[in-house]
Each structure stands twice: as structure tokens, then as C-alpha cells.
Amino acid sequence: xxxxxxEDQALLRQSTRDFLTSEYPIEKSRAIIEQxxxxxxxxxxxRLAEMGYLGLTLPPAVGGQGLGAIELAIVLEEVGRACxxxxxxxxxxxxxxxxxxxxxxxxxxxxxxGNRLVTIARDDAPFSGTAAAATRVESGRIRGTKYFVPFAxxxxxxxxxxxxxxxxxxxxxxVTPMETLDGAQRFGRVTFDxxxxxxxxxxxxxxxxxLAGIGAAATLLGIMSRSLETxxxxxxxxxxxxxxxxxxxxxxxxxxxxxxxxxxxRSAVYFAAWCYDTRDAETALAxxxxxxxxxxxxxxxxGESIQMHGGIGFTWELDLHIYFKRAKTLExxxxxxxVQLERALQAAGY
Amino acid sequence: MDLRLSxxxxxxxxxxxxxxxxxxxxxxxxxxxxxxxxxxxxxELRRRWQRKLYEAGYLGMDWPAEWGGRGATEVEKSxxxxxxxxxxxxQILNFLGIGLLGPALIHHGSEAQRRRFIPPMLAAEExxxxxxxxxxxxxxxxxxxxxARIDGDHFVLNGQKIWTTFGPWADWIxxxxxxxxxxxxxxxxxVLCKLDTPGVTVRRLRQITGESEFxxxxxxxARVPRDNLVGQIGEGWRIAMTVLAYERGAMSLxxxxxxxxxxxxxxxxxxxxxxxxxxxxxxxGRLFVENEVMRANGMRNLxxxxxxxxxxxxxxxxxxxxxxxxxxxxxxxxxxLGPGGQLERNSAEARPDVDWAREFLWSRAGxxxxxxxEIQRNIIAKRVxxxxxxxx
Numbered sequence: 098x099x100x101x102x103x104e105d106q107a108l109l110r111q112s113t114r115d116f117l118t119s120e121y122p123i124e125k126s127r128a129i130i131e132q133x134x135x136x137x138x139x140x141x142x143x144r145l146a147e148m149g150y151l152g153l154t155l156p157p158a159v160g161g162q163g164l165g166a167i168e169l170a171i172v173l174e175e176v177g178r179a180c181x182x183x184x185x186x187x188x189x190x191x192x193x194x195x196x197x198x199x200x201x202x203x204x205x206x207x208x209x210x211g212n213r214l215v216t217i218a219r220d221d222a223p224f225s226g227t228a229a230a231a232t233r234v235e236s237g238r239i240r241g242t243k244y245f246v247p248f249a250x251x252x253x254x255x256x257x258x259x260x261x262x263x264x265x266x267x268x269x270x271x272v273t274p275m276e277t278l279d280g281a282q283r284f285g286r287v288t289f290d291x292x293x294x295x296x297x298x299x300x301x302x303x304x305x306x307x308l309a310g311i312g313a314a315a316t317l318l319g320i321m322s323r324s325l326e327t328x329x330x331x332x333x334x335x336x337x338x339x340x341x342x343x344x345x346x347x348x349x350x351x352x353x354x355x356x357x358x359x360x361x362x363r364s365a366v367y368f369a370a371w372c373y374d375t376r377d378a379e380t381a382l383a384x385x386x387x388x389x390x391x392x393x394x395x396x397x398x399x400g401e402s403i404q405m406h407g408g409i410g411f412t413w414e415l416d417l418h419i420y421f422k423r424a425k426t427l428e429x430x431x432x433x434x435x436v437q438l439e440r441a442l443q444a445a446g447y
Numbered sequence: 448m449d450l451r452l453s454x455x456x457x458x459x460x461x462x463x464x465x466x467x468x469x470x471x472x473x474x475x476x477x478x479x480x481x482x483x484x485x486x487x488x489x490x491e492l493r494r495r496w497q498r499k500l501y502e503a504g505y506l507g508m509d510w511p512a513e514w515g516g517r518g519a520t521e522v523e524k525s526x527x528x529x530x531x532x533x534x535x536x537x538q539i540l541n542f543l544g545i546g547l548l549g550p551a552l553i554h555h556g557s558e559a560q561r562r563r564f565i566p567p568m569l570a571a572e573e574x575x576x577x578x579x580x581x582x583x584x585x586x587x588x589x590x591x592x593x594x595a596r597i598d599g600d601h602f603v604l605n606g607q608k609i610w611t612t613f614g615p616w617a618d619w620i621x622x623x624x625x626x627x628x629x630x631x632x633x634x635x636x637x638v639l640c641k642l643d644t645p646g647v648t649v650r651r652l653r654q655i656t657g658e659s660e661f662x663x664x665x666x667x668x669a670r671v672p673r674d675n676l677v678g679q680i681g682e683g684w685r686i687a688m689t690v691l692a693y694e695r696g697a698m699s700l701x702x703x704x705x706x707x708x709x710x711x712x713x714x715x716x717x718x719x720x721x722x723x724x725x726x727x728x729x730x731x732g733r734l735f736v737e738n739e740v741m742r743a744n745g746m747r748n749l750x751x752x753x754x755x756x757x758x759x760x761x762x763x764x765x766x767x768x769x770x771x772x773x774x775x776x777x778x779x780x781x782x783x784l785g786p787g788g789q790l791e792r793n794s795a796e797a798r799p800d801v802d803w804a805r806e807f808l809w810s811r812a813g814x815x816x817x818x819x820x821e822i823q824r825n826i827i828a829k830r831v832x833x834x835x836x837x838x839x
Contacts, residue, residue, distance in 0.1 A: 100746075447718065
């Protein structure tokens, strides 16, 4: 029994951290937020493929590395620490879904090679609880509108849900951008009148939703760790009343709470990933718990980070808001806290 | 990373489960609800239960073989705690003796002290209470003033201990007392005192639950043989700190098991009462989530122990987590249940499964005893986050 990473896993963590530190410094995220409406640099996407990240959890037959949820969590924790922009998690989830559906080897090879981009289109309404007209298939064509489609303007194909099935739909699409507070996480509204290939029932989504929860929670973990580290440095250097503000108990106790939330998220993420990989009976509850808890925890950690920085924490100039905003995006997507709490309850049998 | 128990630990757990199935006649919650149960009868039940565990070799498992040890580690102890919680077994009677004094004697006591005190401690023949806190020394324990003056072969104890858990039920007390009034930490010694010693008075304190699990102990020229000093004069603080590290232990799995049972009973009650609205479901969902994260913390701590890592100040995170969760959980239960959640255990309308009113009140203790939440946050801030101490 061992919670610490194996040698290979520790190596993956280190190499990912090195790669992201050199290729995705936070200035790049900032430049993308400020200047790049695509939300990432497609020309650099192939680098992720070269490094093997795009096919991380896919089998070698389609160019993947055949690794598990633990390894995905390791990579995404680093993605969170760097606040790497772009559709990485979305592309991974689409790949896992296509693989689960079967018969999509050619497309999967293109995904792992970084030649094509596919994401999942699920939301039938822009606001929670307002699902009115669902997307439907009529005489072989898929019709309807999906909202918050990840990186819709860049995708080559979409995995689209209807009330009872999952479909693969090739572009091109007409996309209306849906701009949010997080400039690096791009979404679009897509109206469909396209030919569609039915891949299977919605049960295909079950495992992918669990993995999405782990992935988003792992990313949140990286974001929280980085925000906490930044804040710990700040409170030790910033002085007020002739002493470092980190010496004040009013801050120390809240920092202790931030550590508790961050470390508990770490336990929850890796426990859920381990359950997922071993197909433990507890997987559904553990995954829902990881995502719901990470969402709550990130509010506290990222919010307190801004608070403890004071006025500078509220400026565009400081990087903290990039983390704060990405955390908010992740909290609402990949199964919002509200959705995960209900899933947890159902997974427990109630 | 691998969270599977080793074969040896699975074997230990399975044997334990079989033993519990054969030996635990009624879960603790049913004992509590027995209309004939009194505080005394429940104590006796806990004494008998401890003897059973002792005879089956489940106490002192990680101690040297002559004291009941069987080469077990913190891992088996954590599994034991988790399984006892899962089975809803009573807590053993002498948990302070075995949990705190036992390790102190094994690591710091004399051979004669071990021979004299450990066997009756394990067999629940002598029950121990913990004499640490005083009216003027709680979170700031080193401010304690109970004095031990040397007089020939004896210490003469004067002072008062308070919040003494098990004081009203114990035969002996281990006392932190001052042998040097000038040296704050180095002037403290660790002394064992029989509670029927002339000059020692125990008084019950009534807790907010109405129970008297704790009390206060007064010393007025109480004479204690010098042989009852554990370690050397002035070593008391160091011994107490190692002992408290044991007290905090790796307990998340056990707590998660106990709380999960009650969270499930609350969820089942909500179904039965038709309380399925969104507001209620969201609250229940959060309870399951937070308890599941506690379990994840527990798995991590257990795996770290199995991996040979010593528990460090992270145990403060564990204590803070479960005790604060317990308060939120019991508050939430009363929110959901409405006025019925406040009924006394034996009221006709009270829920038959959980004594929600008592649990609600009891949850206020966890964030105070054994290092309050404030102290835990201080420890995390100083020893994990390395934050600077506030200047004057």
C-alpha cells in the first residue's frame, strides 16, 4: 500500500512540470486571454501530441500511451498549476468516449497525433435547469442548438448528445462565440443541421463523466496548490504594522484552512483516480466527491488568495485572477457541484 | 500509487471481521437505547468488551511481545479502529490508559512500572484518566501549576486538574505537574497517582449532554511515591508531547465509517419522511461528499503508514477535518429533521436509530478536546506552512 507516486509516475510529473514551465509560462496564458480569440495556439497543439499527452489514456494501437486515470490526474494537476490554456481535458475526454464507442480508430489516431480536434457538445441551454428544446435526430440528421460547446470554433467534429443517444457529427459548424469571464476557456453556441452517426446510448457517458470529474478536480487541485504557494510567498514578504502579514494569526488560521482544503482535495482526487483505474465499487461516489469537494475548496482557496493580497489581488496585472477564473469555469463544467452532489447521493443509494 | 491492502493486512482484517461477527452481540447504538441502560451499566459493558478484545489479542498489538504485542504496526491499529467503527462496537473502557499512558510507559517508563501497570491496564482492571488540563492551563498547557514537591521518598501534590476525561470512573490518574516553577517546559514532570490517595478528591462535572464523562481532580498534600515518576524529573513535557502525538493518531477511516452510518440513516429517514426536496438533497449530498473525502484522507494516511512514513503534523489536518465535519453534520441533521431532531433519546417520537439531539450536543466537544481547532491551525501554520511567529 502506497499513496506516493511510483517512480514512473513521479517521472511523468516532473517531465510534465518541466514541459509546461518552459512552453506554457503564465505570460503565454495572459497573452492568449488578452489577444487570442481561439483561447489557445493551434499551431502549438501538435507539441502536446509529440509529448504523448493527447493519447495519454488511449491504447497504443491508436497512438496512445495506455495509461490510467492516476496518470491523467498527474498531468492535469500540472496543467492546473500552469493554468495551461486550451482544450486539453476536452480532447482527452472526447478520445476516451470515442474509444468506448468503438470503431473509430482512424479518428482516434488523428486525435492523438493532434491533427484533428473533437470535443463533446452536451448543454441544451445556457443556464442550468432551462433545458427546453433538446437536440434531436430527425430523418438521419441532427437538429438543434448546443451551448457552451468547448472550443467549438476550432473543432473538426463534435460528439453530440440527444435525449437517448450519442452521435458523432462532422463539421464544419456555424459557431457563435460565447464569451465568459475566463478568456482562455473558449466556448461557442452551435446550431446543428448535420448528418450524424449514432455511436450508442447515453450509458457510454457514465465512465467518461467519472473521468471528467477526476480530471476537472485534478486541474482544480493544481490551481489551488499554485494559488496557495503564491499567497504563502506574499504573506511572508509583504509587511504591515512593521511585520510580515503572515505572522498575523488572523491570516495564519485561514491559510491553515486553505492547506486543509488543498490537501484533502489531493486525497480525494487520487483516491477517485485509483478507484476508477481499479474499477472499485466506490468509483461513482469517489469521483462525484472529488469534483464537488474540489469545487467548494477552490472557491475558498482562490478567493482567500485574492483577499490576502489586498488591492493588488484585484488587479488585472497580477496573475491570481487567471487562476481564480479558471477555477470558476471548472467548477461549473464537467458536472457542476449541484450535479455532483446529486450524483454522490445516488451513488450512495439514495 | 496503490491503495490495496497487502495480503497480510487483508488476512488480519478478515480474521478481525469474523471475530467481530462472532463476539459483538449488539451494536453500541442499541446498547445506548436499551431502556435499562445507565451510565454505570454502559461502563461495565465497555469493561467487558475491552476484556474480550484483550483476550483475543487485539489490544497493545504494536507493543513488545511481553505486553501483548504481536508485531503489529500503526496499520493494523488503524484497520482495527476502522473495523470496530464499521461494526459499531463500544469504545473500550481504558482508552486513555491504552492510548496514552501505555505508549508513555513503553517508551519512557521503568521496567518495574511496565510490569506493575500494563497488565491491569490491558485487562481493564485499573482504569486511567488523564490529568493534563487545569483551570488556568488548557490550550496553553505549559502554564499548568499543579505542583509536586519532593519530600523524602514522596512527591507531595497540590493543585487542580479539570476536564479530566473519565475522572469519575477511573482508579488512577497520570498527572503533569510542576517540579520547578521557573522552567516553563523543563519544570514539568509526569507522575502516576492512585485516585484513592488521601488528599485526592474527584468531583463530577456535568457536561452539556447531561452526562458526566469528565470531572475535576483536586490534590491537597497528596503523597505519591517517587517510584511513580515516569522518566526523569523535568521530562514530563517531552513525554506528554509524544503521547499526544499518539492520541491524534490516524483515525480518519474509523471516523468516516462511524459518520457514514449516521449519514446513511439520515438519508433513509429523509426518504421515509418524504424529505426529497432540492434543498434537503443538496445538504445530504454535501454530507456524503465531505465524508467520502474524509475516507480518502484516511486511505492516504493508512497508505503512508503502510509505506513506512511516520505521521507528522498532518495529523492536525486530520483532527481538524473530522471534528469540524462532525459539527457541520450534526447541525445539518437538526436543520433537516426539524423540531423532532431535538427529542430526547427515550421520547416516544424520537427516531429509533440515531440520538440526534445527543450527537448534536456531543459534536461541540471534538473541536475543543485533544488540542482545539485553534491549536491545530496554529500547528499547521507554524509546522507545516512555516509561517513566522507574531512579533511583540
